[in-house]
Amino acid sequence: MLSFNLFGIPVRILPWFWITMALIGGGLGANDSLSILKVLVFILAGLISILVHELGHALTVRKFKLPTAITLQAFGGYASFPAGKLSRKQSFLVTAAGPGLQLALGLILLAVYLLVPIPKGSLLYTLVADLAGISIIWAVLNCLPVYPMDGGQMMAAALGPQRAHFVHLISATAALLIGILAYLYLNTFLLPIFMAFFAWQNWQSFQARTSKP
Secondary structure, eight states: OOEEETTTTEEEEEEEHHHHHHHHGGGGGGGSSHHHHHHHHHHHHHHHHHHHHHHHHHHHHTTTTTOOOEEEETTTTEOOOOOOOOOHHHHHHHHHHHHHHHHHHHHHHHHHHHHHHHOSSHHHHHHHHHHHHHHHHHHHHHHHOOOTTTTHHHHHHHOOOGGGHHHHHHHHHHHHHHHHHHHHHHHOOOHHHHHHHHHHHHHHHHHHHTTOO
């Protein structure tokens, strides 16, 4: 496990983060020095992008005078802080800050990618392209209305605890539709598997809340 402080915020990077980023970056198919190098560049891009995302959460938490820490783990990470200390508005802002900062990074790098004459095929070109792509895609995915992703958490903050059952019903429906569309049109199994898990998890939560007397 790698640990350090960034802007006074403790950061932990668990081993599974490196492994999953390598797998997503094509590590299983890397069979020569160039492809291995490109996987390493992808891991670096993923590290920067996801760390920026979690910094968005953590720095906003700190604005509200609460302690926070960042953990990067398999398929992402989280910024921890004391539960029950934020208002609904504050919770919404903390959640939105993560994908917001990450999307801003992605759009800036996309502009650099399109406007700055970086030599094609260079590692810098690959890094900028990977970093822009990961940042934009990750931010957009996280804003989908599926709990516990950022979009689902923002929806929960907006609707409030009295409407939590609607949050889980909307999340289950959205996750199911997104999973089906991803399977049909994106030719990928990873996203549908995640969406199927979130759909099942939210449906269970919806049933638990609506079955109470």
